Amino acid sequence: MxxxxxxxxxxxxxxxxxxxxxxxxxxxxxxxxxxxxxxxxxxxxxxxxxxxxxxxxxxxxxxxxxxxxxxxxxxxxxxxxxxxxxxxxxxxxxxxxxxxxxxxxxxxxxxxxxxxxxxxxxxxxxxxxxxxxxxxxxxxxxxxxxxxxxxxxxxxxxxxxxxxxxxMDAVDKPPRLHSTVHSGIGLTGKRVAPDTASLRAAAEVLNAGKKVAILAGAGALNATDELIEVADRLGAGIAKALLGKAAVPDDLPFVTGSIGLLGTQPSWEMMSNCDTLLMVGSSFPYSEYLPKEGQARGVQIDLDGRKLSLRYPMEVNLVGDSKLTLQELLPLLERKTDRGWREQIEGQVRDWWGVLEARSQNTADPINPQRIFWELSPRLPEHCIITCDSGSTATWYARDLKFRRGMMGSLSGGLATMGPSVPYALAAKLAYPDRPVIAISGDGAMQMLGINGLITVAHRYKQWADPRLVVLVVDNGDLNMVTWEQRIMGGDPKFEGSQVLPSFPFAEYARSLGLLGIKVETPEAIGPAWDEALRADRPALLQVMSDPKVPPVPPHVSAKQARSYAKALVSGDPEAVGIVIASAKEWWDGLVGGKGKKKS
CATH class of the missing domain: 3.40.50.970 (Thiamin diphosphate (ThDP)-binding fold, Pyr/PP domains)
Structure with missing residues (x-):
């Protein structure tokens, strides 16, 4: 007792x-x-x-x-x-x-x-x-x-x-009296899948579609094989909400990547042109990146019925576990013989990776942030876990990193708060001490909470079977995402009083804790720095000096956003000239898809 x-x-x-x-x-x-x-x-x-x-x-x-x-x-x-x-x-x-x-x-x-x-x-x-x-x-x-x-x-x-x-002294068993409660532990086991009639109604909608788009979220993380099979049957592409980035591998040719403000051009094109939408385990909030209302017939699967038909008016709503529901839906789906829609999606995805590669190689002052992530992507260790902070780093995490099967990753999705990347990484390392972990942060989030979390990293890493925990700090001296939001959404120039960050010697600080600290100041040093950090015998911090003027260009720029952007630049933005140059490079790479571009 x-x-x-x-x-x-x-x-x-x-x-x-x-x-x-x-x-x-x-x-x-x-x-x-x-x-x-x-x-x-x-x-x-x-x-x-x-x-x-x-x-x-x-x-x-x-x-x-x-x-x-x-x-x-x-x-x-x-x-x-x-x-x-x-x-x-x-x-x-x-x-x-x-x-x-x-x-x-x-x-x-x-x-x-x-x-x-x-x-x-x-x-x-x-x-x-x-x-x-x-x-x-x-x-x-x-x-x-x-x-x-x-x-x-x-x-x-x-x-x-x-x-x-x-x-006080514990009461192991409450007395068997009126007004007492006698609870138990028995684990709750439930199998949640829709009824047969609802599944058939969903299959009818999906089978009738000629251009099917799938959106997978965090609720689909356990349904990788089923998502791939459904997409194959329907000749569909798969876009992913941020929390669903690990739901299907990014190296599949029909996976269009992230969706939304931080999303990809293929995801935007697929949603803009589809005639049928299948949403699986996602509460993706930005309706402007989904099909226009009335454009597509819709089917949604979610474990929580309160989330159904919330972002798009669905024709069929299925309450159920994503994996179980897709398993029961699959036998009812017909394989589409016309693969034109799928081939179109795959071509756009192929071109998009070329655009990202071209953009990553553009020169910047001193380093293009996209290149940091492009260099990391092929170096990601098998079964690694990646955590990311909120801010412009989340854009590059969402777009430039190719997740492979077996990897996990997360960030603050619904709250989009600053500060979780290092504590997320610590929790991942404590749960899986034999797996490599990579935390991605901006300098603002690191100054807010991350540098404190490094103390715990230094204190505990010798207990881990695999000591690799690499913290990337994208150091651009700017609260960058808010700066871009001021320009694009508010039409305001950068307000240096609120946006400029004090400098901090992150790499030196990491070394003072007994960790490996690497400061990267040239593009050519990025790859070797990743190699050194990922083979180190202790946690490492990469402080990469990055250019805040490289824009996290959304997949679609509205006329209103363009007007606000132009207004900000002519209203005395202190970085206007550099922004125009960087934006021109991004626009050109998006136009030509990186074809024939010399890498610099």
Whole structure:
């Protein structure tokens, strides 16, 4: 039997399969910390440098393992610091349980030090389940419900533990009395697939289509083989939402790559010209990059019925697991004999890779950011895991990296917050210590959180079977994505007061921690730097000095965006001349597809 309620919580979490907890200590959770010390042979406490990092690590653990992740923080400020990472998990539908301390029960309501109304604070991010424990008899069912609901609903849940309750004697089995709850662990097993009539209706729509486009998201990550087979039957191309980048390999000739503002020209062309859309496991939000309403008949598959017909008015909506639903749909699909649509897509994809190669070789001052990613792509180790931050780096991650089968990758999709790449990479490395991991970040995100996460990397890497964790810092001295959004969306010139970043010696800092630090200042040094980092006997940081004037050109520029861009340039943008030159190079490469271009 457990000794204290804190011991009981950890014992119950262990029975649920939890093996590590991400967090930061504080006296508001002293009871839990003492129990963690006693249970260190069962559950490892991963001390982050900040509670936000802990929540990001928990989100990434859930993303890369499929398990329910747990993070922990003290009362008041510690609990508050968790919120951004928890909202990242909520937005990307990841199962995370947050355990937070609270003032002692006798002090609650008395404006006590570090007393915050945590039920109200967490009511939105953990809307599926947030409760405060008041007596030991609650502990068992609070843990059970938080874990089960997080797993079943793929959501964030929260348990609030008053300080004094943590040290009370545990009640292993609640008394068999009126108003007590007797919960259990039994894992939830469910097979979610649509009914036969709905599957037949979907097949009729797809079989009738002559130009079928598929959009795969994070919900399709477990359905790679089925997506490929469906695309082959229907002669379709596959575009991918950012969180679905690993759903199908990028080296397949009919995979058009990412879609949206950070997407590719083939994805734009496919969506603009298709007559049928099959959306699988995606809540891709930007309707302007989907077919025009009424252009295409639609079928959507999603495990959550609330997400159906939300982005495009679908004719058939299927509630079900992507893999199971596609498996049951496949026998009903007819193989299309006319492969003209498929051949058109493959030709556009082939040309697009030529465009990207040509763009990556354009000269810049000092380094074209696209070349950093183009050089990395063929060097990606087998079964590597790639994490990426928000910002212009996400554009190059989305477009220039060719994911192969067996690789994993993620970023902050729904929340699109800055800061997760390094904590994501840490969580990936802790879950898979034998796999190489690459974290991609801009200098803004690294200054915000990443440099703190490097301390944990240096502290833990000797425990990993494969020590390779490579952090790329694209150092352009600019909060680059926002700068481009100011120009293209607002028609405003770059506001240097908000956009220019102070310089920071990232490579030197990495070396001071005992890591490999490499500063890259010429294009010719990029490839050798990647080679050195990927064969190093310790984690490495590549600080690559990049040109902020190279535009992350969207696949389609509207007339309004073009007018805003021109307005920004003539309104005194400090980088106007360089931007015009760089934009001209991008436009020319897009026009000629890189054919006959000399590489420089």
């Amino acid at each position: 457990s000794t204290t309620t804190s011991d009981q919580i950890l014992e119950r979490l262990h029975e649920w399969g939890v093996r590590r907890i991400f967090g930061y200590p504080g006296d508001g959770i002293n009871g839990l910390l003492g129990a963690l010390d006693r249970a260190s042979d069962k559950i490892e406490f991963i001390q982050a440098r900040h509670e936000e990092l802990a929540a990001f690590m928990a989100c990434a653990h859930a993303k890369f393992t499929g398990e329910v992740a747990v993070c922990m923080a003290t009362s008041g400020p510690g609990a508050i610091h968790l919120l951004n990472g928890l909202y990242d998990a909520k937005a990307d539908h990841q199962p995370v349980v947050a355990i937070v301390g609270q003032a002692a029960r006798a002090a609650m309501g008395g404006d006590y030090q570090q007393e915050v109304d945590l039920n109200t604070l967490f009511k939105d991010v953990a809307h599926e389940y947030v409760h405060t424990a008041m007596v030991p008899e609650q502990i068992r069912h609070l843990v059970d419900r938080a874990m089960r609901i997080a797993r079943d609903q793929r959501s964030v849940t929260c348990i609030i533990l008053p300080h004094d309750l943590q040290e």
